[in-house]
Amino acid sequence: MKALRLAGLTMLALVLATSFMLIAEDNLSTVRYGGQYYPGEFLLKAHPDFWENYGLDVKHILFSSGTENNMALISGNVDVNCGSDSKTVSLFAAIPDQALILATIQRGDRYSTIVGVDSPYQSWYDLKGKTVATRLGTGAEQVLLRYFDQIEDLAWNDFNWVNLKIEDMISALQNGSIQAFTAWEPTPAIAEAQSVGRVLRSYGDIALVPVCLHTTLKYAETHHDEIVRFLAAQLDKADMIKNDPTGAAELAAQAASAQGIQVSPDAFERVFSRVDFSLEFDENVLASIEDTAQFLYDKGKIDSIPEFRWDGSFLEEAKALRAQKASEE
Secondary structure (H helix, E strand, C coil): CHHHCCCCCCHHHHHHHHHHHHHCHHHCCCEEEEEECCHHHHHHHHCCHHHHCCCCCEEEEEECCHHHHHHHHHCCCCCEEEECHHHHHHHHHHCCCCEEEEEEEEEECCEEEEEECCCCCCCHHHHCCCEEEECCCCHHHHHHHHHHHHCCCCCHHHCEEEECCHHHHHHHHHHCCCCEEEEECCHHHHHHHCCCEEEEEECCCCCCCCEEEEEEHHHHHHCHHHHHHHHHHHHHHHHHHHHCHHHHHHHHHHHHHHCCCCCCHHHHHHHHHHEECCCCCCHHHHHHHHHHHHHHHHCCCCCCCCCCCECCHHHHHHHHHHHHHHHHC
């Protein structure tokens, strides 16, 4: 899709834009960010220096669902939001002429199937006829459907499915009412850290299931510098996860506790080691989102496949800003 290539970025424009940002740092407005209960979001909550280092005041709102998060962006209640691949599809289906992808914040083995830590189960074949759980209507259900579509001698109806809330899955596995559950991080890592469960399978090889950062064209046109600084802070977060996962995990656990969610540093460190938190959005990530859209269309979940729009120039400028800031320190 030729229209989706990087927006025209020249070295001259990059230098001028970066210089302007340094001059205008004190005049930047607040950025309202719609986050979710993802591992990296807790690290951002715990360490506002990520934003403050770039002169930003970010109002970081955690939404309990991607649908609510999308509605907040569509209604103008947030300026930037994040959402999984299926929510990216939903956003572009709702506002096809207004939505814009800026970057990703995680991808890969975000979903895992967990079985009891001492159970005999080694594959989905061993679970045939067993009671298993997931949260229906979420990305976990979709990745499982895609997995079963690829395995000739396994089908959805081979299992007794239970629709469970994410917060009830570990206890249900522990008390034996289910034999396995499939969920997104950090719930699988929590089950491991509590010695309740172990990973039967993760699904990064089935689908990248990227979580993207979105905004609107109008906001991008009028708040260019804020977006660049926002992405620079996100890059700093990803750098900390990569280079200091233990410290990042401790901070994330503190932030989760402040939100009334008990996740151990060990669980967060498992997630930070398992999931890819890089921000690069490229043709492979785009192809993964398009594949999700095709899957949802084939399953009758959406009426048509939207066209996706992304602009990588903001992230390139954010990298340059980080490099310039590092050279001045």
